[in-house]
Amino acid sequence: MQCLGPAYDGFAYLPAIETRGGILVAWNSSLARISNHVPDTNFITGYVTPIDGAPWWLTTVYGPQEDEEKIAFLEELTARRQLCPGPWLVIGDFNMIMQASDKSNTNLDRRMMHRFRQFVDGTGLKELFLHGRKFTWSNEREAPTLTKIGRALVSVDWEMEHPDCLLHALSTASSDHCPLHLALHEHLHPHRRFRFELFWTKLEGFEDAVREAWQCDPEITDPFKRIDLLLRNTARFLTAWGQKKTGNVKLLIAIANWVIFQLDVTQERRRLSEGERWLRRTLKLTTLGLASLQRTIARQRSRIRWLQDGDASSKLFYLVANGRKVKNFIPAISHEGNLITDQIGKERIFYDSYKELLGTTTAREHTLDLEFLGITPSNLEDQTVIFIEEEVVGNMP
Incomplete structure (x- = not known):
């Protein structure tokens, strides 16, 4: 007491x-x-x-x-x-x-x-x-x-x-x-960010999806704004495309296992029909494929590169990824004598600090006369031109 x-x-x-x-x-x-x-x-x-x-x-x-x-x-x-x-x-x-x-x-x-x-x-x-x-x-x-x-x-x-x-x-x-x-129950759920899944490249229609997403308003001429918009559009499109192609892997495995269990119980009471046997066999193969896909995703997010295939279960990858998330989590920020703990407040502090650090563009009061200095200006307009495949292949060693 x-x-x-x-x-x-x-x-x-x-x-x-x-x-x-x-x-x-x-x-x-x-x-x-x-x-x-x-x-x-x-x-x-x-x-x-x-x-x-x-x-x-x-x-x-x-x-x-x-x-x-x-x-x-x-x-x-x-x-x-x-x-x-x-x-x-x-x-x-x-x-x-x-x-x-x-x-x-x-x-x-x-x-x-x-x-x-x-x-x-x-x-x-x-x-x-x-x-x-x-x-x-x-x-x-x-x-x-x-x-x-x-x-x-x-x-x-x-x-x-x-x-x-x-x-x-x-x-x-x-x-x-x-x-x-x-x-024990601290909510470490920052805003979700885009993750490029390596298995997407093996799915049918991936190149068509990227080609369809890689578009930008032609009126935007600034190359930096164009590449930023192109990447953002592609990220959003691929996220939606990936969800349609694979869905929630954990949920799909859970559903498949539940249906298999129901068929297992039914099999104890009577003989399964041909359609039920086909469904049970197909779901078993599906769970194997989804489990392999789930492990691939977990391994990519854990960023482990020193294990060979088959050396560890998905549990290890989840633990490594979760440990990194906890280690990188910022619980509080001290700003002007105040302790900021909420997610929105921390994001605002970071945004304002970097915005002030980077500054804003202003018109130059003075410039250099390169011709007076005897320097011939270079034409840099071709720096914004998109590389073509023949140009890339021709410069490869």
């Missing part, structure tokens, strides 16, 4: 030793409940059951200081993981760094860094990107040592359950630690 007030009606804790090592985990039962909470030497683990959503395991840590205790701490965490299968979030102060960039100087314990990375890899965890800060702790000296010892590690299935999570840093206030705030 003294720490959090009446809203949090459940809690579990690990007592502190003097000024360190204490952990308090509290919850509001109207939003979620934590059961099976077990205190270990340096962490507390509990089973989180949200009111809306799937349950998952939460481990809150406060890592020890000494090397031998750190090794035992990682071994204890590994053992706890074996007893808690399923989605897992490990968050808190690990008192360890994972890589050299996690510390502001070169005084590194590479042996312990290697052990920490081994633990993360061995338990199949991934670090959530931290917005707002590079380091989470300072020794508060005149020339401070800064480290990133606070972090959030999650399993793959936990991240798949919470694709819109956002981890960002708060003010240290009177502490030498930076508090971490993890929002």
Whole structure:
């Protein structure tokens, strides 16, 4: 009650030793409940059951200081993981760094860094990107040592359950630690932009669609405005064309699987007709093609180039793409002393800033007389002429 007030009606804790090592985990039962909470030497683990959503395991840590205790701490965490299968979030102060960039100087314990990375890899965890800060702790000296010892590690299935999570840093206030705030349902849905899908080029009618879309008002003579308009028209046309050709791949797969399931159930009661067998066989082939297409799209958006075909499932590609989206997300912008958090406000700040940076065209007050300087002006009118195919082929090596 003294720490959090009446809203949090459940809690579990690990007592502190003097000024360190204490952990308090509290919850509001109207939003979620934590059961099976077990205190270990340096962490507390509990089973989180949200009111809306799937349950998952939460481990809150406060890592020890000494090397031998750190090794035992990682071994204890590994053992706890074996007893808690399923989605897992490990968050808190690990008192360890994972890589050299996690510390502001070169005084590194590479042996312990290697052990920490081994633990993360061995338990199949991934670090959530931290917005707002590079380091989470300072020794508060005149020339401070800064480290990133606070972090959030999650399993793959936990991240798949919470694709819109956002981890960002708060003010240290009177502490030498930076508090971490993890929002599970932050809406990271910026305006959709055009994506050129590589599989479009293999669809029938692609070249005809581009030829039809590549048109511009002949009265527009400025080459920059023309190319901008041509690209915009083509992007809009190809987006609509692609939707008509393939549609929503996930929805199509779901529909096909539902129809196949109904036919499977029917087959248990009676023999299928020739038409029903043909439909079931066709839908099975269709789902294979759509699944391959879905994987191709996911791989393109993940931008992974170092895997050979068949080396990973679509889940990996979705995770990489989602991780990049979270990392690139800008939660807030400070402008003239105000903190802008809404999407429209952030877009306006960026637009006004770049507009001011680029400036506007103005009439020249002075110009150069090239003839007086003995320089013959060059005729650049042919620079706006469209390349023809023969010209391109003729200049190829």
